[in-house]
Amino acid sequence: xxxxxxxxxxxxxxxxxxxxxxxxxxxxxxxxxxxxxxxxxxxxxxxxxxxxxxxxxxxxxxxxxxxxxxxxxxxxxxxxxxxxxxxxxxxxxxxxxxxxxxxxxxxxxxxxxxxxxxxxxxxxxxxxxxxxxxxxxxxxxxxxxxxxxxxxxxxxxxxxxxxxxxxxxxxxxxxxxxxxxxxxxxxxxxxxxxxxxxxxxxxxxxxxxxxxxxxxxxxxxxxxxxxxxxxxxxxxxxxxxxxxxxxxxxxxxxxxxxxxxxxxxxxxxxxxxxxxxxxxxxxxxxxxxxxxxxxxxxxxxxxxxxxxxxxxxxxxxxxxxxxxxxxxxxxxxxxxxxxxxxxxxxxxxxxxxxxxxxxxxxxxxxxxxxxxxxxxxxxxxxxxxxxxxxxxxxxxxxxxxxxxxxxxxxxxxxxxxxxxxxxxxxxxxxxxxxxxxxxxxxxxxxxxxxxxxxxxxxxxxxxxxxx
Ligand code: MN
Ligand code: MN
Numbered sequence: 001x002x003x004x005x006x007x008x009x010x011x012x013x014x015x016x017x018x019x020x021x022x023x024x025x026x027x028x029x030x031x032x033x034x035x036x037x038x039x040x041x042x043x044x045x046x047x048x049x050x051x052x053x054x055x056x057x058x059x060x061x062x063x064x065x066x067x068x069x070x071x072x073x074x075x076x077x078x079x080x081x082x083x084x085x086x087x088x089x090x091x092x093x094x095x096x097x098x099x100x101x102x103x104x105x106x107x108x109x110x111x112x113x114x115x116x117x118x119x120x121x122x123x124x125x126x127x128x129x130x131x132x133x134x135x136x137x138x139x140x141x142x143x144x145x146x147x148x149x150x151x152x153x154x155x156x157x158x159x160x161x162x163x164x165x166x167x168x169x170x171x172x173x174x175x176x177x178x179x180x181x182x183x184x185x186x187x188x189x190x191x192x193x194x195x196x197x198x199x200x201x202x203x204x205x206x207x208x209x210x211x212x213x214x215x216x217x218x219x220x221x222x223x224x225x226x227x228x229x230x231x232x233x234x235x236x237x238x239x240x241x242x243x244x245x246x247x248x249x250x251x252x253x254x255x256x257x258x259x260x261x262x263x264x265x266x267x268x269x270x271x272x273x274x275x276x277x278x279x280x281x282x283x284x285x286x287x288x289x290x291x292x293x294x295x296x297x298x299x300x301x302x303x304x305x306x307x308x309x310x311x312x313x314x315x316x317x318x319x320x321x322x323x324x325x326x327x328x329x330x331x332x333x334x335x336x337x338x339x340x341x342x343x344x345x346x347x348x349x350x351x352x353x354x355x356x357x358x359x360x361x362x363x364x365x366x367x368x369x370x371x372x373x374x375x376x377x378x379x380x381x382x383x384x385x386x387x388x389x390x391x392x393x394x395x396x397x398x399x400x401x402x403x404x405x406x407x408x409x410x411x412x413x414x415x416x417x418x419x420x421x422x423x424x425x426x427x428x429x430x431x432x433x434x435x436x437x438x439x440x441x442x443x444x445x446x447x448x449x450x451x452x453x454x455x456x457x458x459x460x461x462x463x464x465x466x467x
Contacts, residue, residue, distance in 0.1 A: 017365050018365060018366070019362075019365055020032075020364050021364055021450070023402065031453070032449050032452070035452065036263060036452055036453065038279075039253075039263070039276075040252070040265070042055060042271065042275045043252075043253045043266075043268075044252045044253055046271055046274075047150070047266065048153065048246060049087045049110040049295075049297045049307075050086050050153070050244070052110035052271060052274060053083055053086055053088065053089045053295065056089050056295055057081065057083065059278060059282070060079075060081050060091055060278075060282075063079065064079055065081045065091060067080070067082070068080040068090075068092075068317075070324065073324050073325060074094050074321070074324070074325060075094060077093075077094060077096075079093050079094075080092050082317055084307055085306065085307050087111075088294070088296045088297045088307045088308075088313065089295050090294045091293045092293075093284065093291045093292075094290050095286075095287040095289045095291065096286065096287070097288045097289050097290070099321070099327040099332055100322075100328060100331045100332055101335055102289060102290075102332060102334075102335030102336040102337060103290045104287075104289050104291050104337050104338075104466055105292040105293070105294060105336065105338045105339070105423075106273075106277040106281070106292075106294075106338070106459050106463070107277075107293070107295075107296060107309070107341060107423065108271075108273035108274040108293075108294075108296070108341040108342065109297065109298075109299030109300070109419065110270065110295045111297045111299060111300050112267035112270070113135070113136060113138060113139045113269075113441050114246045115133035115134075115136070115149070115205070115247040115248075116133060116134050116136045116244070116245070117131055117133055117134075117153075117240060117243065117245040117247075118133065118134050118240075119240060120132075120240065120241070121133070121240055122222055122225065122237055122240065124221045124222035127220075128208070128209045129208040129209065129222050129225040130204040133203045133247060135203060136246070136301060137300030137301060137441065138441050140195075140441070140442070141197075141198040141199070141200055141203060142197050144178060144198075144203060145178045145179065145198055146177070146178065146179070146180050147178070147249055147443055149168060149247040149248065150167060150169050150249070150250035151168055151246070152245070153165050153244045153245035155233065155235050155240070157239050157242070158238070158239070163233045163234065165233065165245060168250040169252075175250045176205045176247060176250075177205065178203055178204065178206065208224065208225045209221060210224055211223075212227065248266055248267070249444060253266075256446055260449075261364070261448060261450070263446065263447055263448075263452070264445070264446045265444065265445065266443060266444055266445070267445075268447050269342070269343045269441065269445060270299065272447055273341035273342055273433075273435060274295045275452075276341070276453075276459050277295070277341055279456055280460040280462075281293045281463065284460055287463055287464060289463075289467065294309075296309050296314070299342070299418070299419055318333070318336075333426045333427055333428055336429070337462075338428050338431075339431065339432075339433045339459060339462055340382075340418045340419050340420035340431065340433070342432060342434045343434045343436070343440060343447075344368045344408055344432075344434055344435075345406075345409060345436070345437065346362060346447075346448075347363075348438055354409050354413050354414070355410060356407065356409070356410045356411070359406065360406055360407065361436035362406075362436065363451065364448045364450050364451065365402065365404040365436075365451070366401065366403045367403040367404070367434070367435070367451065367454040367457075367458040368404050368433065368434060368436050368451075369389075369393075369403055369404070369405050370431070370432035370433070370434070371383060371384050371389060371432075372384065372407075373416055373417050373418055374415055375412075379415075380415075380417045381420070382423070384420075384429070388430075391466060392433075392462075392466075395461050395465045395466050396461060398461075398465065399457065399465060401454060401458045402457075403433075403454065403458060433455070433458060435447050435448075435451045435455050436448070
């Protein structure tokens with residue numbers, strides 16, 4: 001008997017995760033880097049869900065997408081979009097197959113952790129003016145102090161007129177700031193846990209210190225601040241009650257590393273899946289199955305509210321579209337497939353204790369497929385079927401997509417959820433895919449350029465190849 005070639009045998013039998021820099025061609029890597037230049041511009045223009053929707057609409061209209069009209073009936077090749085309350089958007093490319101054969105959809109969220117203003121936020125303390133915040137999403141509060149912050153959002157005046165606010169992004173703009181204790185006086189603070197060191201109620205943003213000239217006014221700095229805001233935006237103190245204003249880290253997305261292989265930015269989670277979803281929808285040719293992208297809101301606080309996926313807005317839209325095309329909505333759902341496009345935690349060598357090496361996702365190893373999420377025994381997860389996993393694998397491999405499997409950390413260390421379960425409720429096949437992220441939910445998160453591009457290639461393959 002001949003001795004088998006064990007190297008060959010190993011290649012055939014043993015799975016090894018691939019690093020894109022070992023497997024991708026130079027030209028493909030170059031394309032990935034170019035793709036990420038556009039992604040960085042998208043990030044800079046889309047620091048809130050409202051801004052992301054605006055950017056998406058502008059991109060879609062350039063691509064010939066038109067506003068959805070319930071009265072119209074659509075045919076193969078038509079491209080339409082629907083905006084829900086300025087905070088979520090659905091975009092569709094009608095395929096040549098019957099709609100009842102199902103829709104291929106990619107869903108990402110465009111809200112990110114941040115500091116929202118309270119309804120009565122403006123106050124003065126010791127001749128300094130502050131805006132009081134209530135944080136949104138899962139943050140480590142100590143990370144948000146002593147950072148340059150920008151203010152973004154919308155104020156609806158009592159007249160009904162709405163005003164857009166964005167201060168802190170232009171290099172000539174002022175920024176805003178939360179103070180921290182100096183180490184010299186921080187002895188007691190430093191004994192606290194990281195979770196207790198900066199309490200939520202102390203996330204008060206410093207916005208000014210100059211009083212009005214009249215000494216009789218007791219809160220002269222507050223008044224002066226309001227005077228400036230009134231001059232610029234025509235708003236009064238009570239207009240904060242009908243506003244969605246939010247502090248986010250100021251500044252643009254930047255390359256990381258001498259080789260520029262990574263991107264540091266605010267809000268990768270989950271705009272890093274939103275952008276590839278949009279681009280894949282624009283770039284997929286004449287698809288046979290109808291392709292849909294939904295960029296949704298409120299994922300970071302449990303997909304609640306009428307702009308989150310626990311609401312019916314997406315499913316009602318699909319139902320209306322189905323009925324207008326003479327299709328049975330339930331048949332459409334039953335035959336539909338969905339990528340729940342959201343980030344996963346990249347293995348971080350600085351914190352090996354929370355990751356299980358064999359089942360983590362790694363930087364530069366491509367799009368990460370997550371069969372299930374959840375916590376404590378997969379609770380709260382939508383566990384993708386082996387059959388659907390098989391279809392996804394086959395499609396990705398056939399198109400030579402760089403991809404890997406990954407779980408979010410060790411069993412029982414923590415966990416997380418995505419929108420997958422809200423889609424699964426409608427009997428749609430759904431699996432989580434996305435980009436591995438370092439320092440997820442930190443003010444500045446980091447991702448790899450190859451992984452961003454592989455996610456685009458994966459979603460494109462899904463739209464074009466999955467039957
Ligand atoms: Mn996410
Ligand atoms: Mn998140």
